[in-house]
Amino acid sequence: MNQKLQARAFERVASILQPGEQPVTATRAMVGSFSAGRLGTVVSQGLITAGAGAVGHALSRTKKQFVVLTDRRLIFLPQTFLGGPGTGVLGEVPREHVALAEAKMGIVSLLRLAFGDAGDGVTLTFPRVDKKNAEALAAALAPVPTA
Template sequence: MQQKLQTRAFEQVAPILQPGEQPLVATRAMVGKFSAGRLGTVVSQAVIVEGGGLLGAALASTGKQFVVLTNHRLIFLSQTFLGGPGKNVLGEVPREQLSLVEVKMGIVSLLRLSFGTPGDGVALSFPRVDKKNAESLAEALQQAPIA
């Protein structure tokens, strides 16, 4: 089932890919606030979208999304009612501004991503059924971007 959803996500982003850009991993995730630590202090968040606007708060407030990692950027898509990738691009972050800050794998897996400026980013959480997807995304994020 995941392979089918990933293929559909790749098809959704195909029209907006730049020359030489290749999709690597796609998965559904709950997008939430980037927490600064165990005390739960919420710090600012930001996502660079086409046109240079900031919309981290909007990304975190929409919750369930589909994320597609390419060799150039991380793209946030809406999620359909049935959990598949939607057509709306909610935001994107260039790979050179993206770093994996924390990985926690368990019943609910968590990836914290930082965007360029310290303290900016989002937390991606994955239910148990999507644990393998979280592991694939974490592995791909730890690899250097391919030009």
């Protein structure tokens, strides 16, 4: 993804950012829920809606999304027909409730994000053209090692 799309995504969320909140990275992705039994987790629409608020509800309607990670939250935007960030927020999850559960990089890259302790989360799938964006998002969400 080029820098223009990322800059446009940052512009789309600028009006909803809290004072001092900074965008970290943005990328387009196919968004889905964890499949039953994956990583020992069973996710139903009810759990997603209860654990992640509007994100779970949005997942059932919109697969192609734009994901913006800030220093405080993960924000989901619709994706336009041409693949850019759309207007309006589909959902958001506080950063402290988002954990990188799994990352697989390849021709099709995959990130599994867990939301809190309720066992819910999302799977983000990236085509080859967006592999660097998947890597950047994974790096930003990776836990900081404690020494």
